[in-house]
Amino acid sequence: MHNEHSPDAAVAGPTSAITELLARFEAGQRTALARAISIVENQRPGFRELLRALHPRIGHAHRIGITGPPGAGKSTLTAALARHFRARGERVGIVAVDPTSPFTGGALLGDRIRMNEIGMDEGVFIRSMATRGSLGGLALTTREIADVMDAFGFDRVIIETVGVGQSELDIARSADSTLVVLVPESGDGIQAMKAGLMEVADLFAINKSDRPGADRLAREVAMMLHLRAGEALRDVPAHHGVDMKRAARRISGATHRARRMEEAGRQGRQAEPTPAVTRPDGPDGPDGPQPLSWEIPVLQTIADQEKGVAELADALDRHRAWLRESGELLERRRTRVADRVRDEVHRMLDRQVWQERGGEAILESSLDALVAGAETPYDVAARIVRAAGGNATDAPG
Ligand SMILES: Nc1nc2c(ncn2[C@@H]2O[C@H](COP(=O)(O)OP(=O)(O)OP(=O)(O)O)[C@@H](O)[C@H]2O)c(=O)[nH]1
Ligand SMILES: [Mg+2]
Missing domain, CATH: 3.40.50.300 (P-loop containing nucleotide triphosphate hydrolases)
Incomplete structure (x- = not known):
C-alpha cells in the first residue's frame, strides 16, 4: 500500500522546527522537554520525526x-x-x-x-x-x-x-x-x-x-x-x-x-x-x-x-x-519494541484506512443499508479495505 502522505516523508530529515526543538532538548532545556511531550501527547505535526530522532537516546x-x-x-x-x-x-x-x-x-x-x-x-x-x-x-x-x-x-x-x-x-x-x-x-x-x-x-x-x-x-x-x-x-x-x-x-x-x-x-x-x-x-x-x-x-x-x-x-x-x-531486561525490551512496531503499524493503517482512503465516509454512507439488512458488515468492511488498496479476498484468518 503506497501512499504519498506516508509518514516516512520524515526519513528525509527532521523539519527545521523539530531540529531546533531537538537542539534545545539535547541541551537539557526543560521547556523543550515540555514542548516535546506536548507534541507527542497531542500527535502534533512532526511527532514521529521527534520520536524517531529521540529513539537512539x-x-x-x-x-x-x-x-x-x-x-x-x-x-x-x-x-x-x-x-x-x-x-x-x-x-x-x-x-x-x-x-x-x-x-x-x-x-x-x-x-x-x-x-x-x-x-x-x-x-x-x-x-x-x-x-x-x-x-x-x-x-x-x-x-x-x-x-x-x-x-x-x-x-x-x-x-x-x-x-x-x-x-x-x-x-x-x-x-x-x-x-x-x-x-x-x-x-x-x-x-x-x-x-x-x-x-x-x-x-x-x-x-x-x-x-x-x-x-x-x-x-x-x-x-x-x-x-x-x-x-x-x-x-x-x-x-x-x-x-x-x-x-x-x-x-x-x-x-x-x-x-x-x-x-x-x-x-x-x-x-x-x-x-x-x-x-x-x-x-x-x-x-x-x-x-x-x-x-x-x-x-x-x-x-x-x-x-x-x-x-x-x-x-x-x-x-x-x-x-x-x-536477561529479563533484554526480553522485556524486545517485547516492548515489538509491541511498539505493532502499535505503530496499527496507528498508521488506521489513519490511512479510515481517514485518508475514505473508510469513514464509506461506513457512514452504508449505515442505512446495513441497518435495513440490505448489506452485511462483511461486504462493507471488504469495500473499505479495497478502497484502502488492500486485498479483501476471503482468505482464512
Ligand atoms: N494513613 C495513611 N494515609 C496515607 C498513607 N499514604 C497516603 N495516605 C493518604 O491517603 C490519601 C490518598 O493518597 P494518594 O497518594 O492521593 O493516593 P493515590 O493512590 O495516588 O490516589 P488516586 O491517584 O486518586 O488513585 C491521601 O490523603 C494521603 O495523604 C499512609 O501510609 N497512611
Ligand atoms: Mg494519585
Missing part, C-alpha cells in the same frame, strides 16, 4: 510503573520515592495518568499539591495525562511520553496509574519494574487478584501500614503468590517452553518468599525483607546455566511518613539488577 532510565486501587497512596509513594532518588543525586521523571472517574477526581487536587512540592526541584519533571481523549490510545501515548523522558536523561521514570481497567494495566505492564500498591482497607488479596493486579506485579507495597490489617494482608498476598506460583508451574505446557519458563522463573521465587512470610506470621512477627535476587539450584544442575529467579517482595510502607520507602527503593534496585543479570 532511550534505554538509560529505569521505568517504574506504580499501580493499585484508587486512593491507595500511589501519588504519595511516588513523591516519597522521587525524594529518595533525588537525595541520591538521581533525576526523576514522573508521568501521572490522572484518574477521571468521579470517585477519584477529588484526590486530584491533593496529588497536585504533593506533587508540586517535588515539582519545584530542577531534577524532577512531572507530567499529568488525562485518561480521556488520548488520540493515539492511552497506553501507547503514555509509553511514548516515558520514551521522551528517558531520552531527556532521567535516571528513573515513574509512571503512576490507577489499577482499574485494561489500558491502565497495559501501562503498568510496559514498565521495567511494576509496583502494585495495596492498602488494608482495599479488602483482601483476592480483590487484587480479580483486578488482574497479581499478574502485573514485580513488587508489592502494602501501604497505610499504620492501619490495622496490614500484616494480615501482606501474608495473604504472599500466600496468593505462593499458590499461583504452584499452579503456573504445574500447568506449563511443553510447547510453550520459552514463554512459560520465563513466567515460571519470574514467579517461582514467590513460593519461598510466601513460606517465609507464613512462618513469620505464625510466630507473630513481620517477615524480614530478604534479598530478592537468588540463585536457586535450577533443574539444569550446578553445571548448567543458572537461571536467576525473582522473589516478588511484599513490603510494608507508610508513604505519608516516608516509612519503608528506603527499603522499597532498595527492592526496586534489586529488581533492576535482577532484570539485567537474568
Whole structure:
C-alpha cells in the first residue's frame, strides 16, 4: 500500500522546527522537554520525526510503573520515592495518568499539591495525562511520553496509574519494574487478584501500614503468590517452553518468599525483607546455566511518613539488577519494541484506512443499508479495505 502522505516523508530529515526543538532538548532545556511531550501527547505535526530522532537516546532510565486501587497512596509513594532518588543525586521523571472517574477526581487536587512540592526541584519533571481523549490510545501515548523522558536523561521514570481497567494495566505492564500498591482497607488479596493486579506485579507495597490489617494482608498476598506460583508451574505446557519458563522463573521465587512470610506470621512477627535476587539450584544442575529467579517482595510502607520507602527503593534496585543479570531486561525490551512496531503499524493503517482512503465516509454512507439488512458488515468492511488498496479476498484468518 503506497501512499504519498506516508509518514516516512520524515526519513528525509527532521523539519527545521523539530531540529531546533531537538537542539534545545539535547541541551537539557526543560521547556523543550515540555514542548516535546506536548507534541507527542497531542500527535502534533512532526511527532514521529521527534520520536524517531529521540529513539537512539532511550534505554538509560529505569521505568517504574506504580499501580493499585484508587486512593491507595500511589501519588504519595511516588513523591516519597522521587525524594529518595533525588537525595541520591538521581533525576526523576514522573508521568501521572490522572484518574477521571468521579470517585477519584477529588484526590486530584491533593496529588497536585504533593506533587508540586517535588515539582519545584530542577531534577524532577512531572507530567499529568488525562485518561480521556488520548488520540493515539492511552497506553501507547503514555509509553511514548516515558520514551521522551528517558531520552531527556532521567535516571528513573515513574509512571503512576490507577489499577482499574485494561489500558491502565497495559501501562503498568510496559514498565521495567511494576509496583502494585495495596492498602488494608482495599479488602483482601483476592480483590487484587480479580483486578488482574497479581499478574502485573514485580513488587508489592502494602501501604497505610499504620492501619490495622496490614500484616494480615501482606501474608495473604504472599500466600496468593505462593499458590499461583504452584499452579503456573504445574500447568506449563511443553510447547510453550520459552514463554512459560520465563513466567515460571519470574514467579517461582514467590513460593519461598510466601513460606517465609507464613512462618513469620505464625510466630507473630513481620517477615524480614530478604534479598530478592537468588540463585536457586535450577533443574539444569550446578553445571548448567543458572537461571536467576525473582522473589516478588511484599513490603510494608507508610508513604505519608516516608516509612519503608528506603527499603522499597532498595527492592526496586534489586529488581533492576535482577532484570539485567537474568536477561529479563533484554526480553522485556524486545517485547516492548515489538509491541511498539505493532502499535505503530496499527496507528498508521488506521489513519490511512479510515481517514485518508475514505473508510469513514464509506461506513457512514452504508449505515442505512446495513441497518435495513440490505448489506452485511462483511461486504462493507471488504469495500473499505479495497478502497484502502488492500486485498479483501476471503482468505482464512
Ligand atoms: N494513613 C495513611 N494515609 C496515607 C498513607 N499514604 C497516603 N495516605 C493518604 O491517603 C490519601 C490518598 O493518597 P494518594 O497518594 O492521593 O493516593 P493515590 O493512590 O495516588 O490516589 P488516586 O491517584 O486518586 O488513585 C491521601 O490523603 C494521603 O495523604 C499512609 O501510609 N497512611
Ligand atoms: Mg494519585
